[in-house]
Amino acid sequence: MTIPLSLSFVAAISATLFSWCPTVQPSKNSHAASEHAVLVHLRLSDDRFGTRQEMDAIHALSDRLEARILEAKVGEFDGDEFGEGECTLYMYGPDADALFSAIERELRTSPLSRGAWVIKRYGAADDSTAKQIRLNLDAG
Numbered sequence: 833m834t835i836p837l838s839l840s841f842v843a844a845i846s847a848t849l850f851s852w853c854p855t856v857q858p859s860k861n862s863h864a865a866s867e868h869a870v871l872v873h874l875r876l877s878d879d880r881f882g883t884r885q886e887m888d889a890i891h892a893l894s895d896r897l898e899a900r901i902l903e904a905k906v907g908e909f910d911g912d913e914f915g916e917g918e919c920t921l922y923m924y925g926p927d928a929d930a931l932f933s934a935i936e937r938e939l940r941t942s943p944l945s946r947g948a949w950v951i952k953r954y955g956a957a958d959d960s961t962a963k964q965i966r967l968n969l970d971a972g
Contacts, residue, residue: 868928872921875947879917904934928952945969
């Protein structure tokens with residue numbers, strides 16, 4: 833006996849089953865070619881996606897970073913990507929230094945920053961001449 837399933841039912845079940853999915857891919861549509869970026873690389877406790885507790889803590893940190901960016905009016909928080917033992921947070925704006933300045937204290941005081949690093953990129957991702965600076969973070 834087969835039970836007919838509607839597409840909306842299948843979509844609802846899929847959304848429920850995969851609602852825990854840890855990755856929110858950064859969008860590719862809203863960045864001007866000249867925008868700078870701040871990319872935060874957080875180490876996870878395993879070589880895959882980390883624990884549920886880590887994901888929750890990183891999402892809470894992301895919310896705080898986004899609030900700081902919006903308060904300072906220096907850009908946007910664009911999402912995160914989990915995998916291969918790391919979570920990368922993506923932030924964009926017209927000035928990488930101003931963007932980092934808005935979030936630096938929140939990052940440096942977070943226990944999640946142990947072993948973490950930041951890339952400040954001064955130009956578009958596809959600009960091979962864009963200057964990039966790596967900063968190591970330590971909580972404390």
